[in-house]
Amino acid sequence: MSTEVTRRKAWLMAARPQTLPAGASPVIVGVGLAVHAGVAAPLPALAALIGALLLQVGTNFANDYYDAVKGADTDEREGFTRVTAGGLIEPARVKRAMLVTYGLAVVVGLYLVAIGGLPILVVGLSSIVAGILYTGGPYPYGYRGLGDLFVFVYFGVVAVTGTYYVQAVATMDVGLLPVGIPAGSVPVDAVVASLPAAGLSTCILVVNNIRDIETDRTAGKRTLAVVLGYTGARIEFLLLAGMAYVVPVAFALDPDYGLAALAPLLTLPLAAMVAKTVLTERDGEALNPALERTGQTMFTHALLFAAGLTL
Template sequence: MATVAQWVEGARPRTLPNAIAPVVAGSGAAASADLFRPVPALLALVVAMGMIIGVNYANDYSDGIRGTDDERVGPMRLVGSRTATPEAVRTAAFVSLGIGALAGIVLLAVSGAWWLLVVGAVCLAGAWFYTGGSSPYGYRGLGEIAVFLFFGPVAVLGTEYTQAGRASGLGIGASVGVGLLSCAVLVANNLRDVPSDTVSGKRTLAVMLGERDTRVLYAALVVIPLGMSLVLSLRAPWALLGLVALVLIAPALRRVLGGARGPALIPVLRDTGLALLVWAIGTAIGLAIVT
């Protein structure tokens, strides 16, 4: 039976910046128009946390029953390591996604944006069918597109809309930066797993592109948001605070372009996630004090 610590590790806490960053950035965009509302922001955070923990457990379950997690380089997987039963992990996924869905319904009730219910349903389907079902889109090189959309425009602009009642140009710019850095986290993870995914038949985008082109893709994904900080600064000068993330991006980029493989890429995953969070916080502060 899995311990509490193993369940926590199975939730993959290093991916939590992907959930926190969109809410922070979207709240900053709302604050730029003096429309920040703490209750919808908190509810949006619960939604995002429930979704990402749920998708992590769902990924653990689906990959585990397919046998694609039998040889792991990264963090432990509950099903693949036989630490927890597939049924228990599947239940954990459903509970997490259910908490996120319930918080989402309350958020829509508070904000009155009931049309977003359709978006929420699509997000739930995207979370499960990433690696679940008979034809998971994560096995067809589409994971990065989904991550960009769900953790970028959908999460950032959804957060802004439920507070401000509209999406702004600043919010769109912030959503692009968050979405790209979220993709970079996934690309770093999949680059590390290219050898094992190739053997198991898991065709991620990294497997399809090959290591060299995946490294180039990673570089683009972490550099473009820095350029977005410059673009946002044309309207909100303090958005340049997002450039502080370069402190974390630089060492991660050196490792990736330097040819690091396997366990040597684990710090890249950590630093990229932290860079995402730092970029979002810096950008949100910059948008909130726009003059």
């Protein structure tokens, strides 16, 4: 029985459930904006949420597997335990779990493609390819300073606007499998509303990479934090986090939304506490809790932003 519990715990560690609130946050914002615009559609929204979480877990499996086989995860790494490098689960099984999870995302995506058409097909397939090539393939772009851009685009801008898009299209008379993007299905407001989620999701990666600067540099993994150094990476964190609090102010100044859009500012004390740690600490003992608090900040920010938008 103890072996079974250990195996189950190892799979949970590989899936990294602590990252799921960050995966759900952009969808929550997209739903809040859709409610405000009167285009909310429950089933497409639910499918978008399930798809986003499957992509998150699939990418977690991919990173665990590829970082191990490429030698980027060493005993000196101060982050959360990786099951492949730690010998807790065989590499082949982790790779198989990655493929199965992405496969399930494709199944969910078929429904979304039927509604959203070619744009969702392109977004869905490119999300999977980008998740694998982040640390996999002959030229993993996560090792070349481009991981931050990937997270900003796919776990922020694409996730929020895509969630809004599938709901908006579902309420339009455009039929199944639209080839183009119907007018009004991706308003400027959706793109702007995606920026806080994009910024805070990237902040999670920045904290992770600041913690791993020394071990990543030794392993030849040139994350953007390695390229920028401690000072540059910390400035990046502040700029991204700051954007998450400027955008709600911009919405509050719009009469269509009003002061309720300022609700995310209630998370400022938590963000400030995380920022203080990021600006002063380098080791995993301090930055691992800060990593989790960044995810909590993002999730709470998204809930409050969505609530403010619906009001």
